[in-house]
Amino acid sequence: MTALSEPNPHRVVGPFHDGEREAQLRAGVADVALENGSRGIRDYMPDQHRAFFAMLPFMVFGGVDASGQPWATLRANTAGFVSTPDSRTLRINGGALPGDPLAGHWTSGARIGGLGIESHTRRRNRVNGVIETVDGDVVTLAVKQSFGNCAKYINGREPVFIDDAVTHATVERADTLADDDRALIARADVFFIATANLDDTAGAAGGADVSHRGGMPGFVRIDDERTLTVPDFSGNHFFNTIGNLLRDPRAGLLFVDFARGDLLYLAMRAEVIWDGPEVAQFPMAQRLVRFELTEVRRVRAALPLRWSAVDYAPQFKESSTAWRTLRVAGVHDESPSIRSFHFEPVDGRPLAPFEAGQYLPLRVTMPGSDKPLMRTYTLSAAHDAAHPARYKISVKRDGAVSRWLHEHASTGSLIDTLAPRGSFKLDTRSPRAIVLAAAGIGITPMLAMLDAAQALEPERRIHLFHATRGEHERPFAAALRDIERARERVGAPVR
Numbered sequence: 001m002t003a004l005s006e007p008n009p010h011r012v013v014g015p016f017h018d019g020e021r022e023a024q025l026r027a028g029v030a031d032v033a034l035e036n037g038s039r040g041i042r043d044y045m046p047d048q049h050r051a052f053f054a055m056l057p058f059m060v061f062g063g064v065d066a067s068g069q070p071w072a073t074l075r076a077n078t079a080g081f082v083s084t085p086d087s088r089t090l091r092i093n094g095g096a097l098p099g100d101p102l103a104g105h106w107t108s109g110a111r112i113g114g115l116g117i118e119s120h121t122r123r124r125n126r127v128n129g130v131i132e133t134v135d136g137d138v139v140t141l142a143v144k145q146s147f148g149n150c151a152k153y154i155n156g157r158e159p160v161f162i163d164d165a166v167t168h169a170t171v172e173r174a175d176t177l178a179d180d181d182r183a184l185i186a187r188a189d190v191f192f193i194a195t196a197n198l199d200d201t202a203g204a205a206g207g208a209d210v211s212h213r214g215g216m217p218g219f220v221r222i223d224d225e226r227t228l229t230v231p232d233f234s235g236n237h238f239f240n241t242i243g244n245l246l247r248d249p250r251a252g253l254l255f256v257d258f259a260r261g262d263l264l265y266l267a268m269r270a271e272v273i274w275d276g277p278e279v280a281q282f283p284m285a286q287r288l289v290r291f292e293l294t295e296v297r298r299v300r301a302a303l304p305l306r307w308s309a310v311d312y313a314p315q316f317k318e319s320s321t322a323w324r325t326l327r328v329a330g331v332h333d334e335s336p337s338i339r340s341f342h343f344e345p346v347d348g349r350p351l352a353p354f355e356a357g358q359y360l361p362l363r364v365t366m367p368g369s370d371k372p373l374m375r376t377y378t379l380s381a382a383h384d385a386a387h388p389a390r391y392k393i394s395v396k397r398d399g400a401v402s403r404w405l406h407e408h409a410s411t412g413s414l415i416d417t418l419a420p421r422g423s424f425k426l427d428t429r430s431p432r433a434i435v436l437a438a439a440g441i442g443i444t445p446m447l448a449m450l451d452a453a454q455a456l457e458p459e460r461r462i463h464l465f466h467a468t469r470g471e472h473e474r475p476f477a478a479a480l481r482d483i484e485r486a487r488e489r490v491g492a493p494v495r
């Protein structure tokens with residue numbers, strides 16, 4: 001007897017191909033994606049989009065080269081270089097920039113994804129289609145899918161087209177990230193990503209796609225000279241990028257050096273990390289995408305544009321500079337002079353995640369003063385997936401604020417805090433032994449790091465040195481002994 005075959009739950013439905021459906025189902029948003037996608041994804045450009053594209057001095061495109069490798073690229077020219085003879089045709093009158101990896105691959109029948117973005121007004125619209133004609137620098141695209149994207153996560157920056165800017169562009173290729181590339185990625189607050197699903201089964205829902213990714217500088221984590229890890233924030237639930245990656249893991253990333261006009265093109269292979277403790281290390285991340293490098297192309301002085309200073313997106317500004325009141329959920333003494341405080345939210349919103357080693361800024365207003373004093377205290381326990389609604393700090397009674405906390409902060413007290421921050425973090429990607437050295441209360445970041453190492457890498461060796469005034473004032477001795485015993489059991493003791 002043969003079993004009846006199940007209908008494929010990831011088949012093409014509405015405007016989505018099976019990879020997109022798979023990602024939507026995995027994220028639990030398939031119904032809302034289908035409802036929004038069926039309404040919002042059209043096969044023609046509305047007038048508003050047509051007027052928008054005509055104002056842009058640059059547009060981002062995604063396509064594939066002869067090997068099928070996707071690349072994200074830019075075309076730039078004076079405003080009006082993109083036009084729409086009718087609602088189903090996009091006309092691009094601007095040739096490839098020097099070093100464009102898609103130069104020569106824009107031929108009749110090629111599938112292209114387009115993204116028009118005006119970051120200073122945070123508007124962006126997408127248009128995907130097939131190249132109909134190429135006549136010198138003029139390309140016409142038959143539109144297959146057109147839709148708008150929301151303003152979220154777009155850091156504002158206004159471009160101006162400079163006619164004669166590109167005179168000395170140079171192109172280099174490599175297979176690892178150089179120091180300059182890493183510096184550019186480390187300060188990047190935006191990149192573009194091209195992906196494609198060109199499988200016949202994807203039908204009209206397939207093709208090439210290009211998408212914007214924004215964050216605060218540092219949101220792209222450089223793991224080593226070939227690996228990047230990037231948070232995926234809550235978006236429109238369409239999963240165009242991740243859906244493509246589930247069918248073809250190749251991606252093209254594009255980083256722009258806004259000061260120098262350099263472009264850094266990266267050919268990558270991507271893996272989606274759907275959940276697990278690593279996700280909690282990235283503020284606001286719903287999941288992560290890890291990229292392994294296959295090729296670097298850097299083009300210096302490629303862009304004929306100059307840019308205004310950045311104005312960070314409200315989503316990032318809120319999380320990094322907005323004061324948020326937390327309630328003291330518990331207090332206990334670690335030693336005669338050190339007291340730990342647990343905090344929990346009062347507004348029902350989740351606490352911002354943090355990485356082991358980071359600190360919590362807080363402010364208190366002393367009696368008799370109207371000016372608050374701001375101090376920073378390390379989060380002395382790692383982000384705990386089981387208790388994500390708690391922060392812990394451990395404070396040595398010392399001066400004004402620490403004494404106030406000891407004497408006045410008790411369960412129920414309300415304290416203003418900023419989102420956790422700081423660059424002193426545990427390198428969870430290195431295979432080498434961890435060496436931690438601290439004196440007195442300076443052990444607080446190491447406590448969080450020990451905690452994180454327990455969860456993330458129980459087999460890595462750890463050497464901990466802790467100097468104290470004497471055994472009677474050795475804080476956290478019991479907690480350290482517990483960690484030591486737990487690690488001895490897995491053969492990776494703390495020494």
Ligand SMILES: Cc1cc2nc3c(=O)[nH]c(=O)nc-3n(C[C@H](O)[C@H](O)[C@H](O)COP(=O)(O)OP(=O)(O)OC[C@H]3O[C@@H](n4cnc5c(N)ncnc54)[C@H](O)[C@@H]3O)c2cc1C
Pocket residue numbers: 359375376377378379380393394395396397398399400401402403441444445
């Ligand atoms: C990244 C980071 C992480 C930190 N993590 C922790 C942590 O986990 N735990 C922790 O306890 N602290 C931590 N600190 C230190 C903390 O931020 C405060 O600096 C500390 O609590 C002192 O602030 P205060 O207001 O209590 O002291 P303040 O009033 O600012 O006094 C600072 C120092 O001056 C001394 N002082 C003040 N007035 C006088 C005076 N008239 N004469 C002589 N000396 C004086 C005080 O005794 C104290 O030693 C951290 C600091 C940083 C930068």
